[in-house]
Amino acid sequence: MRIAVIDENAARAAIIEQGLAEVGERDVFIISERKGMVQAIAKIEPDVVLVDLGNPSRDMLEEYFAVSRAVAKPVAMFVDQSDEDSIAAAVDAGVSAYIVDGMSQHRLKPILDLAVRRFNAFSHLQAELQQARDALADRSIIDKAKLILVEKRNMTEPEAHKLLRSHAMNNNKRITEIAEAIVTADQLMGDVK
Amino acid sequence: MTKDLLSVGFLPLVDAALPILAQELGIAEEHGLDLRFTKDISWAAVNDRLLYGQTDVAHMLAPLTIANTLGRGRPAKAMAVPFVLGLNGNALTMSNELADEIVPDGKLAAPVDAGARLTEVISSHKKTGRRLKFGVVHRYSSHNYMLRYWLAGCGIDPDKDIDIVTISPPFAADALDNGEIDAICVGEPWNSVAVERGSGRIVLVTAQIWQRGVEKVLAMLAENLDEKRDIVERLIRALHETAARFVEPENWETNSAILARPEYLDGSVEMIRRAISDRILLSKNSETSHIPDFMFQYHEAANFPWKSQASWLYSQMLRWDDMTYSHEDQLKVEAIFRSNVYRCALDGIDTPMPSANSKIEGGIEGPLAVGTTQGQLTLSSDPFFDDRIFDPDKLPEYLTNLP
Numbered sequence: 001m002r003i004a005v006i007d008e009n010a011a012r013a014a015i016i017e018q019g020l021a022e023v024g025e026r027d028v029f030i031i032s033e034r035k036g037m038v039q040a041i042a043k044i045e046p047d048v049v050l051v052d053l054g055n056p057s058r059d060m061l062e063e064y065f066a067v068s069r070a071v072a073k074p075v076a077m078f079v080d081q082s083d084e085d086s087i088a089a090a091v092d093a094g095v096s097a098y099i100v101d102g103m104s105q106h107r108l109k110p111i112l113d114l115a116v117r118r119f120n121a122f123s124h125l126q127a128e129l130q131q132a133r134d135a136l137a138d139r140s141i142i143d144k145a146k147l148i149l150v151e152k153r154n155m156t157e158p159e160a161h162k163l164l165r166s167h168a169m170n171n172n173k174r175i176t177e178i179a180e181a182i183v184t185a186d187q188l189m190g191d192v193k
Numbered sequence: 194m195t196k197d198l199l200s201v202g203f204l205p206l207v208d209a210a211l212p213i214l215a216q217e218l219g220i221a222e223e224h225g226l227d228l229r230f231t232k233d234i235s236w237a238a239v240n241d242r243l244l245y246g247q248t249d250v251a252h253m254l255a256p257l258t259i260a261n262t263l264g265r266g267r268p269a270k271a272m273a274v275p276f277v278l279g280l281n282g283n284a285l286t287m288s289n290e291l292a293d294e295i296v297p298d299g300k301l302a303a304p305v306d307a308g309a310r311l312t313e314v315i316s317s318h319k320k321t322g323r324r325l326k327f328g329v330v331h332r333y334s335s336h337n338y339m340l341r342y343w344l345a346g347c348g349i350d351p352d353k354d355i356d357i358v359t360i361s362p363p364f365a366a367d368a369l370d371n372g373e374i375d376a377i378c379v380g381e382p383w384n385s386v387a388v389e390r391g392s393g394r395i396v397l398v399t400a401q402i403w404q405r406g407v408e409k410v411l412a413m414l415a416e417n418l419d420e421k422r423d424i425v426e427r428l429i430r431a432l433h434e435t436a437a438r439f440v441e442p443e444n445w446e447t448n449s450a451i452l453a454r455p456e457y458l459d460g461s462v463e464m465i466r467r468a469i470s471d472r473i474l475l476s477k478n479s480e481t482s483h484i485p486d487f488m489f490q491y492h493e494a495a496n497f498p499w500k501s502q503a504s505w506l507y508s509q510m511l512r513w514d515d516m517t518y519s520h521e522d523q524l525k526v527e528a529i530f531r532s533n534v535y536r537c538a539l540d541g542i543d544t545p546m547p548s549a550n551s552k553i554e555g556g557i558e559g560p561l562a563v564g565t566t567q568g569q570l571t572l573s574s575d576p577f578f579d580d581r582i583f584d585p586d587k588l589p590e591y592l593t594n595l596p
Contacts, residue, residue, distance in 0.1 A: 056361050058237035063332045063359035066266055084245070091245040096237065 002027045003111065004046035006055060008034065012122045016050065019118040025111065038064050048108060049098040050115050053091065065098060086112060093119040138176045145179035148186045196227040197424050202239045202251035203232060205458040206362065207381040207468045208279045208409045208488070209252040210448065215428075215435040217451045224427040232456070235361060236331045243412065244270055249421070250428070252278060253412035256333040256506045259526050265333070265514065271415035271525070274503075275534040276429050277496045278409040281400040282468065282488035283336050284384040287376040288369050291325070292394040292476075299476050301484065302396050304578040308347025315354050327351075328360035328368060328377035335408055336378040338509035339399045345596050346579040351513070366392040380408075381468035381488070382460050389464070394476040400486045403555070405495075405575035407502040418534065429538035436491035445470050493572050494547055498530035501551040504585035508592055518589050527551075527585070536566065545570035554583040 003025060007013035010032040020028045029044045031037055034057055041049070041064070049065075051058060086109065090097065093116040099108050142164065149160035164182075168175040203209040215221045216228040231248055233239045236257060243251040244261065258272040287295060295310045296302040302310075315325060329337040341351040351357055360368050360377055366387040368374045377387075378399070387393045399406055411432070418425055438444050449466035452458050458465060467473055471487040474480075489495050507526040511518055532550040539546060545568030552563070555577040562571050577583075583591055 053238050053241060054233060054235070055238075056234045056363070058235040059331050059361055060359045062237055062266065066332060088245045091241050091247055096241055 001025060001048065001107065001111075002029070002044060002046045004029050004031060004041055004044050004049045006031045006037065006041075006049065006051045006057070006061070008032055008055065009052065012052070012119070015122050016115055016118045019114050020111065023110065023114060037061075038068075042068070047100045048111060050111075051096050051098070052119075053094040053096045055096075058096065061098075089113075090116050094123070095119050141176060141183060142179045145182040148182055152186075196222065196225050197427075198227050198229060199250060199424060199428065200229045200231060200248045202242050202248035202253075203230060204234070204236065204239060204252065204362070205232060205460070206252075206383075206409070207452065207458070207465055208282050209457070210439060210452055210469065211278055211432045211435050212250075212252065212411070213452060213457050214439065214448055215431045218435065218438065220431045220434050220438075221428075224431040226424065226427055226431060230456070234363060236334075243414070249417065250411055250413045250425075252409055254331055254334045255407050255410045255503070256335060256338065256510060257331065258410060258412045258529050259503065259506055259510060260333040262525055262529055263510075263522060265510075272529050273413050273415040273418040273531050273534075274410040274498050274529050275413075275418065275425055275531040275538070276411040276432055277407055277498050277502075278411055278432075280408055280489035280495050281398070281403075281406050281486065282408055283339070283378060283380045283399040284395045284473070284487075285340065285376055285378045285397040285399075286365070286369065286384045286387050286393045287396045288372075288374075288393050289391075291375045292396055296394075296396055299394065299479065301398070301401075301475060301482065304343055304397060304401050305347065307397060308343065308349065311344075312347060312349055315349065325355045325375045326373070327355055327357050328365065328374040328379070329357055330362055330379055331359060333510070335406060335506070336380070336399070338506060338513070339402045339406060340378045341513055342509065343397070343402045343578060346577075348596065366390050369393045382458065382464040385464040385467060385474060386460075388474050388477055389461075391477045395473060396475075398473070398484055398487055400484070400489070401578060403575075403577045404486060404573075405489065405554075407499075407506070410498070415529075418531065422534070425534065426538035429535060430542065433491075433496065433539055433542070433544065436496055439469070440491045442470065494545060494570060496535075497547060498532050498535055499550070499552060499554075500527040500530045500532060501554050501583070501585040503527055503530040504551070504588060505554050505583050508583065508588050511592060512595065518592065523585075523588060540567075544568060551585050554585075555580070556582040556584075 003020060005013050005016050005028060013030045013032055017028045017030055031040050037057060090112060095115050097112055145164060146157055146160040149155050150157060164175055164178055168178045201212050212228055221228050231242060236254060239251050240257060242248045258274055261270050262272050263269060294314050295307050329340055344351045360374060362379050362383040365377045365379050365383045369387055369392040384395050388395060445466055449462045452465050453460050453462040467481060468488060471484050472481040473484050473487060475482055503526050504523060507523060536546055546566045547570055548564040548566045555575055557572050557575045560571050560573055
């Protein structure tokens with residue numbers, strides 16, 4: 001079976017490809033570039049096309065699938081109607097798929113399920129990465145606020161930290177919010193004696 | 194008061210205005226609704242989310258609801274349209290090179306003249322083997338059908354004499370710039386974006402091709418309409434009130450500013466204000482032109498889902514999509530447009546309500562008083578550019594007589 005994976009996010013496409021290779025699907029082709037996409041698909045002659053749901057080229061691709069004589073006609077959203085849960089899971093995960101008319105549908109299901117798992121895994125990874133970035137950003141804003149307190153109020157670092165924490169607790173706010181307020185206020189009022 | 198949550202799918206286009214403004218102006222809330230929006234950049238994504246339950250309703254191309262119901266390119270799913278989000282509002286933007294040949298004076302063309310010039314350009318290209326490429330936003334779009342209706346009516350075969358390709362609206366200006374296409378039929382603000390960038394000129398607007406052409410609709414799964422009937426009727430009332438405010442000039446500035454926000458159209462306030470006030474910049478470094486009925490809203494029951502409009506779109510799908518007419522299909526298509534749901538929702542509200550569900554499209558020559566169940570309703574002329582009329586009860590004959 002020949003599978004084309006179309007995703008402008010090359011990292012995600014690579015994760016899908018790797019997953020498919022693990023289940024023994026060797027004929028996997030990645031297309032990440034919008035330019036020349038149609039020619040690339042025609043060359044691949046895929047049985048299955050996996051596209052990220054939000055891909056900006058999808059309307060163009062559907063048009064191409066409908067009219068092209070260069071590829072066997074793939075139709076949208078795979079599997080038979082009795083398997084709507086599996087389709088809904090794909091939409092939730094952000095995968096859309098096209099299957100060449102006449103291909104047996106049970107052959108597609110494991111591929112689709114795998115793509116869904118991989119897409120979800122990728123989303124989790126991204127969420128974790130974002131959390132890590134946020135945590136770093138929080139860290140740095142708290143450090144800045146502490147520095148301002150140390151310099152302007154002649155405090156020690158532990159004292160500054162204690163003040164931030166108690167202020168956050170008393171006002172039912174996050175420590176980052178208090179730190180942001182201090183940094184903003186300092187930017188606005190920094191020169192006022 | 195507890196509010197019912199409703200998720201709404203949309204594409205960043207000016208004609209997504211009503212649901213967005215209903216929420217932002219607090220009108221949805223007054224009707225016990227809280228609208229949550231999901232923005233996409235392809236109709237395929239809007240469609241997937243609606244079909245598989247990620248959204249409850251969507252801003253959608255009217256012909257796409259027909260394609261879904263008839264199972265074109267995917268398993269059939271019955272759709273329902275209880276409210277039309279507006280009439281027209283699209284334009285044909287040509288590359289500067291082509292526009293110079295079609296309308297050298299830089300004005301808005303007359304459809305018949307522009308068609309005649311385009312025929313000359315096409316035949317002069319035949320010697321060199323160059324084929325013009327026109328873009329539309331989707332295979333199943335009113336843009337595609339209006340463009341093809343105009344071309345065919347001018348003696349140009351849209352499949353043999355030129356190529357028609359699909360281009361996503363945000364890429365319209367780029368595609369004109371890099372020569373990928375010679376013209377595109379797209380909604381606002383994307384024509385204006387191309388004009389401002391100097392990528393092309395607006396040559397025609399779809400209101401010139403069919404003065405009362407149905408454009409985006411509020412779409413949902415038929416099974417959900419029955420389940421959520423009460424919520425849907427409240428949504429219709431909210432959208433109706435929003436439309437009344439939408440057409441008032443005093444609200445244009447505020448409304449444009451809301452629509453321009455990053456979470457909605459993420460665009461220029463100025464361009465959006467032009468579209469909703471029917472003032473369009475046809476070419477860069479010129480003055481805006483007033484184009485009456487460029488985008489038609491609210492008045493003359495513009496949001497009423499006429500079954501005859503659905504039927505006209507079906508006739509064009511038959512014409513261009515390699516399908517054969519079936520009376521059963523026509524009934525399925527007309528059943529999508531829920532005239533009665535609209536009528537029930539606005540029952541007793543001070544607004545004129547047609548008593549018929551269908552009309553002869555393109556058949557009104559001057560102001561015509563029509564039968565109503567409440568209020569007085571006068572419809573203005575609604576011609577197609579070639580003065581043909583469409584009687585939904587004679588669809589097969591209509592098709593036979595088309596060029």
